Amino acid sequence: MSDDRTAVKNPVRLRAIGFNPRANPYAAWGSFIVLVILWQIGSSTGFISELAMPSPVAVGKALWQLIVSGELWVHLAASAQRLAVGWVLGTVAGLTVGFLIGMFSWARSPGVALVSALFPIPKIALLPLFIIWFGIGEPSKFATIGFGVFFPTVINTFSGVDNVARNLIRMGQSFDLSTWSIVRKIILPGALPTILSGFRISSSIAIILLVAAEMIGAQYGIGALILSAGNLYQTDQLIAGVVVLSLLGLSVSWLLGRLDKWLLSWR
Amino acid sequence: MRLEISGVSHRYDQMEALRDIDLTIEPGEIVALIGPSGCGKSTLLSIIGGMLQPSEGQVSASGAVPEGCLNPLTYVFQDFALLPWRTVAGNISLVLEDHKLSKVERAARIDEVLAQTGLSDFRNAYPKQLSGGMKQRVGIARALAVRPAVLLMDEPLSALDAQTRILLLDEFSALFARTGMTAVYVTHNLNEAVRLAHRVVALRRRPGTIKEIHTIDVPIDQRHEGDPQIAAHEAALWELIRDEAIAADKELEHVG
Numbered sequence: 001m002s003d004d005r006t007a008v009k010n011p012v013r014l015r016a017i018g019f020n021p022r023a024n025p026y027a028a029w030g031s032f033i034v035l036v037i038l039w040q041i042g043s044s045t046g047f048i049s050e051l052a053m054p055s056p057v058a059v060g061k062a063l064w065q066l067i068v069s070g071e072l073w074v075h076l077a078a079s080a081q082r083l084a085v086g087w088v089l090g091t092v093a094g095l096t097v098g099f100l101i102g103m104f105s106w107a108r109s110p111g112v113a114l115v116s117a118l119f120p121i122p123k124i125a126l127l128p129l130f131i132i133w134f135g136i137g138e139p140s141k142f143a144t145i146g147f148g149v150f151f152p153t154v155i156n157t158f159s160g161v162d163n164v165a166r167n168l169i170r171m172g173q174s175f176d177l178s179t180w181s182i183v184r185k186i187i188l189p190g191a192l193p194t195i196l197s198g199f200r201i202s203s204s205i206a207i208i209l210l211v212a213a214e215m216i217g218a219q220y221g222i223g224a225l226i227l228s229a230g231n232l233y234q235t236d237q238l239i240a241g242v243v244v245l246s247l248l249g250l251s252v253s254w255l256l257g258r259l260d261k262w263l264l265s266w267r
Numbered sequence: 268m269r270l271e272i273s274g275v276s277h278r279y280d281q282m283e284a285l286r287d288i289d290l291t292i293e294p295g296e297i298v299a300l301i302g303p304s305g306c307g308k309s310t311l312l313s314i315i316g317g318m319l320q321p322s323e324g325q326v327s328a329s330g331a332v333p334e335g336c337l338n339p340l341t342y343v344f345q346d347f348a349l350l351p352w353r354t355v356a357g358n359i360s361l362v363l364e365d366h367k368l369s370k371v372e373r374a375a376r377i378d379e380v381l382a383q384t385g386l387s388d389f390r391n392a393y394p395k396q397l398s399g400g401m402k403q404r405v406g407i408a409r410a411l412a413v414r415p416a417v418l419l420m421d422e423p424l425s426a427l428d429a430q431t432r433i434l435l436l437d438e439f440s441a442l443f444a445r446t447g448m449t450a451v452y453v454t455h456n457l458n459e460a461v462r463l464a465h466r467v468v469a470l471r472r473r474p475g476t477i478k479e480i481h482t483i484d485v486p487i488d489q490r491h492e493g494d495p496q497i498a499a500h501e502a503a504l505w506e507l508i509r510d511e512a513i514a515a516d517k518e519l520e521h522v523g
């Protein structure tokens with residue numbers, strides 16, 4: 001043992017390295033800038049053919065044209081309205097059914113069975129049916145989006161309700177809180193984190209269905225804009241429409257982030 | 268309020284958890300329930316508070332409740348059961364909001380119990396900001412806010428570290444001595460039982476039955492850590508449940 005003390009000392013190697021990615025907002029913005037610059041260089045040098053992919057400058061010009069002509073706002077307003085109405089309808093219905101399934105035995109098995117059977121159907125396949133039912137106008141688009149939003153919201157809501165700590169519900173019962181108080185003050189806030197994270201999924205589903213529905217039958221809307229640009233091979237306008245969609249998605253996700261911060265400030 | 272447990276038995280599916288429990292809890296009395304893990308202490312406490320329907324027998328309450336009592340049988344939970352989205356004051360307010368109290372009365376009750384439990388400076392804190400001991404003080408404050416007739420406490424200190432336990436044990440003992448509260452106190456810890464209880468009910472397992480009721484006739488405010496009289500009671504209790512504890516320790520859990 002005694003010669004251990006005089007032996008060469010090796011520092012202990014640190015092994016807990018990695019597996020801990022950290023966020024860096026500068027890198028997030030930087031990646032966009034780098035991508036656009038590389039793209040522009042590619043276009044300017046002729047490496048990327050103008051036919052296949054318009055340059056960022058061309059896309060910017062097309063976007064600017066849409067803005068100053070006022071065309072963009074017409075399309076954007078039509079899309080935003082469809083998105084909002086469809087999403088709200090699907091969400092309200094989904095929350096209601098989700099809560100019923102989460103709370104009552106009579107709703108549980110039938111509800112879960114129906115939702116599991118209908119969830120996997122691509123909702124856009126039902127658009128023709130909705131057009132027959134509701135006509136070619138707005139209601140059929142609301143229905144498509146609402147339907148698409150409904151199912152994931154149901155699933156998410158009842159799993160959120162299922163995950164509310166049982167001990168908190170029992171606590172409420174032990175203090176003789178009314179059923180309504182337990183739902184409103186314990187189950188709803190307890191399920192809220194799951195419900196809000198489900199909003200991110202349902203809102204992206206809504207955007208996908210929005211564009212699809214607008215491509216099938218609409219005069220105005222970002223989807224219609226992209227489709228008509230594509231038909232005329234105006235790729236600069238097409239990409240401009242895609243950029244607007246991406247911005248729309250980002251704003252929705254920013255709004256949801258604010259909602260999270262506001263409603264879940266206790267976390 | 269007097270609680271009378273008569274002929275209570277309970278089974279979970281095939282498993283007989285409790286058999287023929289007869290016990291009366293007198294007003295102003297602290298009764299501790301001890302016994303090895305799985306002997307049915309929590310089951311019995313749930314039955315007493317009306318949170319579980321016993322397979323047989325019944326629990327009946329008689330006598331007056333304290334003035335302003337909103338929830339005669341009130342639990343204090345091992346895991347605190349605080350709403351993480353409400354502040355300390357909000358958690359207490361929760362159990363008052365369903366009752367016909369004016370805003371002023373409600374605020375007065377909240378202030379009163381916060382002061383009693385030393386939480387006045389923490390009223391706007393969220394549970395996640397509090398230590399375990401503080402969380403359990405909120406649990407106590409919430410229970411006191413409804414002016415309970417009987418406190419039902421299921422291992423209220425077992426989620427806490429040893430030092431905090433000593434502090435809260437002293438606070439419980441002062442609270443019981445001061446208010447003359449009636450309580451049923453479930454614990455694994457014999458020291459808690461001998462510090463707080465007038466009577467200690469030792470349960471036996473499989474099925475849970477009452478093995479013996481041990482009376483401690485020293486007034487609660489005169490019991491102190493290291494008091495030989497109290498130590499003797501603790502040793503007697505250990506003698507009482509030791510064989511059960513050894514058997515429980517060696518038993519395999521039923522699978523399925």
Ligand SMILES: Nc1ncnc2c1ncn2[C@@H]1O[C@H](COP(=O)(O)OP(=O)(O)OP(=O)(O)O)[C@@H](O)[C@H]1O
Nearest residue numbers: 279282284302303304305306307308309310311455
């Ligand atoms: N909901 C339940 N369903 C089925 N069996 C249960 C249920 N709750 C408890 N048991 C069983 O009943 C017996 C008594 O349980 P109980 O929780 O009352 O014991 P306990 O004395 O409180 O134990 P511990 O000291 O570990 O808290 C145990 O064997 C337990 O496994």
Ligand SMILES: [Mg+2]
Nearest residue numbers: 308309310421
């Ligand atoms: Mg227990």
